[in-house]
Amino acid sequence: MYAITLPSFGGPEVLTWAEVGDPSCGPGEVVIDVAASAVNRADIMQRQGHYPPPPGASEIPGLECSGVISGVGEGVTGWSVGDEVCALLAGGGYAERVNVPTVQVFPRPGRLDLVAAAGLPEVTCTVWSNLVMRAGLAAGDTLLVHGGSSGIGTMAIQIAGLVGATVFVTVGSQTKRDFCLELGAGAAINYREESFVEQITTLTDGRGVDVILDNMGAAYLGGNVSALAPDGRLVIIGMQGGRKGELDMGALLAKRGSVHGTGLRGRPVEGSSGKGAVVAAVREHVWPAVESGQIRPIIDRMLPMTQAAEAHRVVESSTHIGKVLLAVPR
Amino acid sequence: MYAITLPSFGGPEVLTWAEVGDPSCGPGEVVIDVAASAVNRADIMQRQGHYPPPPGASEIPGLECSGVISGVGEGVTGWSVGDEVCALLAGGGYAERVNVPTVQVFPRPGRLDLVAAAGLPEVTCTVWSNLVMRAGLAAGDTLLVHGGSSGIGTMAIQIAGLVGATVFVTVGSQTKRDFCLELGAGAAINYREESFVEQITTLTDGRGVDVILDNMGAAYLGGNVSALAPDGRLVIIGMQGGRKGELDMGALLAKRGSVHGTGLRGRPVEGSSGKGAVVAAVREHVWPAVESGQIRPIIDRMLPMTQAAEAHRVVESSTHIGKVLLAVPR
Numbered sequence: 001m002y003a004i005t006l007p008s009f010g011g012p013e014v015l016t017w018a019e020v021g022d023p024s025c026g027p028g029e030v031v032i033d034v035a036a037s038a039v040n041r042a043d044i045m046q047r048q049g050h051y052p053p054p055p056g057a058s059e060i061p062g063l064e065c066s067g068v069i070s071g072v073g074e075g076v077t078g079w080s081v082g083d084e085v086c087a088l089l090a091g092g093g094y095a096e097r098v099n100v101p102t103v104q105v106f107p108r109p110g111r112l113d114l115v116a117a118a119g120l121p122e123v124t125c126t127v128w129s130n131l132v133m134r135a136g137l138a139a140g141d142t143l144l145v146h147g148g149s150s151g152i153g154t155m156a157i158q159i160a161g162l163v164g165a166t167v168f169v170t171v172g173s174q175t176k177r178d179f180c181l182e183l184g185a186g187a188a189i190n191y192r193e194e195s196f197v198e199q200i201t202t203l204t205d206g207r208g209v210d211v212i213l214d215n216m217g218a219a220y221l222g223g224n225v226s227a228l229a230p231d232g233r234l235v236i237i238g239m240q241g242g243r244k245g246e247l248d249m250g251a252l253l254a255k256r257g258s259v260h261g262t263g264l265r266g267r268p269v270e271g272s273s274g275k276g277a278v279v280a281a282v283r284e285h286v287w288p289a290v291e292s293g294q295i296r297p298i299i300d301r302m303l304p305m306t307q308a309a310e311a312h313r314v315v316e317s318s319t320h321i322g323k324v325l326l327a328v329p330r
Numbered sequence: 331m332y333a334i335t336l337p338s339f340g341g342p343e344v345l346t347w348a349e350v351g352d353p354s355c356g357p358g359e360v361v362i363d364v365a366a367s368a369v370n371r372a373d374i375m376q377r378q379g380h381y382p383p384p385p386g387a388s389e390i391p392g393l394e395c396s397g398v399i400s401g402v403g404e405g406v407t408g409w410s411v412g413d414e415v416c417a418l419l420a421g422g423g424y425a426e427r428v429n430v431p432t433v434q435v436f437p438r439p440g441r442l443d444l445v446a447a448a449g450l451p452e453v454t455c456t457v458w459s460n461l462v463m464r465a466g467l468a469a470g471d472t473l474l475v476h477g478g479s480s481g482i483g484t485m486a487i488q489i490a491g492l493v494g495a496t497v498f499v500t501v502g503s504q505t506k507r508d509f510c511l512e513l514g515a516g517a518a519i520n521y522r523e524e525s526f527v528e529q530i531t532t533l534t535d536g537r538g539v540d541v542i543l544d545n546m547g548a549a550y551l552g553g554n555v556s557a558l559a560p561d562g563r564l565v566i567i568g569m570q571g572g573r574k575g576e577l578d579m580g581a582l583l584a585k586r587g588s589v590h591g592t593g594l595r596g597r598p599v600e601g602s603s604g605k606g607a608v609v610a611a612v613r614e615h616v617w618p619a620v621e622s623g624q625i626r627p628i629i630d631r632m633l634p635m636t637q638a639a640e641a642h643r644v645v646e647s648s649t650h651i652g653k654v655l656l657a658v659p660r
Contacts, residue, residue: 056640062585069543144608147350218579221577231603236561236583237488237583239579239580239583243578243579243580244576244577244578245579246575246576246577247574247575247577248573248574249548249551249566249569249575249591250569250573250574251591252589252590252591253566253567253591253593254591255591256590256592256596256597256603257584257590257591258588258591259577259590260582260586260587261579261582261583261584261586261587261589263586266584267586273561273586280359295633296333
């Protein structure tokens with residue numbers, strides 16, 4: 001098969017569409033003929049050499065895909081060749097075929113075409129596992145999402161609505177601001193023009209927010225702790241603003257707050273917080289809302305997978321809104 | 331009545347046994363004729379002027395007491411004048427009498443004398459609320475407790491045993507080490523001689539511990555994050571080593587860890603993590619083990635309340651093991 005390979009680490013230009021060996025189908029796994037994958041920040045870090053795949057995972061980038069099952073491994077029940085699906089992957093999505101444990105597979109939602117379904121697994125699983133399973137986001141809570149127009153941000157806005165939380169976001173432009181408000185955000189703070197700490201203070205009458213979903217790490221650590229409400233939870237899933245920052249434990253203790261560093265890719269398949277448990281929870285709680293149209297993947301654009309380099313440039317420029325998909329050429 | 335007052339902030343010598351007004355008994359409260367109170371680190375910080383009482387709390391120090399109910403407020407059921415009790419307080423324990431909401435009152439355990447019961451409320455509530463309710467400590471988990479011979483440490487060792495967790499502690503002397511091992515610690519690390527990070531790595535075959543209970547704040551932040559297992563929870567309840575420290579979010583994300591700054595005194599009476607909920611959980615889960623003798627308060631010494639200054643000197647010297655009690659002179 002063909003796949004995107006990394007002959008060396010570096011800029012987008014190192015992404016190379018090349019012939020590689022087919023994946024094998026282990027016990028409990030299926031092989032998917034990939035229709036599309038999608039670009040995640042982790043792919044960019046992996047391309048730069050900063051984020052090696054976890055042990056046992058494919059060296060090919062790509063943390064999610066949609067497609068059609070073309071092979072079924074030993075002991076698999078409930079899935080058959082020909083089923084249209086999407087899946088959460090530990091890697092290997094930028095390829096014509098990929099193998100995956102069935103506990104990480106979703107049925108294609110009826111109202112989405114197969115390519116669009118590739119925009120769902122990573123954002124729904126990231127948002128649900130971190131905001132609901134980890135941080136306990138619940139009805140009546142207030143939530144701040146940094147990067148509200150990203151793939152994760154646009155899904156966090158929708159899932160906050162699903163659970164009955166009020167969501168505020170930060171954005172970097174007026175266009176993104178308008179989009180997030182339209183999607184359901186209660187307020188969108190342009191971080192280039194306003195202090196998010198001051199704005200959150202005003203929006204919450206000085207109380208702060210119950211939960212924060214952060215992708216900036218060190219750059220926002222102090223501000224995020226300041227913006228937390230009593231018993232608030234700061235969930236850090238990215239470190240685009242640096243990995244080491246000063247934590248004021250006095251401020252954290254005074255509000256009984258918590259700081260969580262989490263992620264999805266490194267989780268084991270099994271276990272109560274493993275990928276299988278996350279996918280099962282998303283199928284139970286989020287998939288019905290996708291089927292009903294209440295939640296949808298926000299797609300910025302779809303490019304042929306052979307143009308993965310261009311797709312990475314788009315995501316690195318941060319001019320996109322939602323997901324950038326990569327469709328396998330047929 | 332007489333109580334310990336703070337005519338000024340400063341060293342132990344400012345603690346002054348003086349006549350003050352009697353407490354009033356509000357709706358839902360009882361008045362307790364105090365038999366004994368106990369010294370907590372928070373009292374020392376309050377004496378130094380670094381820890382003002384929360385809004386509405388007494389200016390008199392003392393976060394726990396035992397005694398006999400001498401007054402019952404409007405709407406109180408289930409408690410009567412003459413009942414022997416102990417109680418978690420927001421302040422006011424260093425006194426002949428104190429008022430307290432009944433949701434913060436415990437019955438005196440049958441096998442303990444009334445003075446000894448003063449050593450239970452703060453340590454049982456702190457350990458249960460932080461380790462079990464907040465950090466989810468459960469059977470099979472590993473736990474590291476810094477300051478294993480303190481009042482909180484000696485109770486954490488026993489409660490870890492009650493829930494079926496394996497507990498390791500740090501201590502500052504061979505005497506304290508022996509005491510903690512005798513009490514049930516799986517290992518006791520002398521921090522003056524050994525690196526706790528290295529010892530925990532060895533003790534857990536490189537995995538780290540599931541939960542850490544920390545009283546050192548900044549001084550141990552980096553080491554604590556290093557010593558956490560995947561999905562580990564660091565619970566900071568004291569900052570004896572400073573309040574601001576560098577947090578390596580990269581390390582935290584890699585293990586999906588969390589850092590919690592918590593405390594008991596600032597919690598509201600009501601609510602799912604309020605003092606009433608904590609006391610109810612401790613009555614349900616810990617009190618039966620006190621009644622059976624499986625858990626006991628570790629008492630270093632008992633001094634007359636008029637000698638509160640000497641009691642503070644003992645606690646500040648860190649030569650004690652367990653609780654230092656203050657008995658009201660009769």
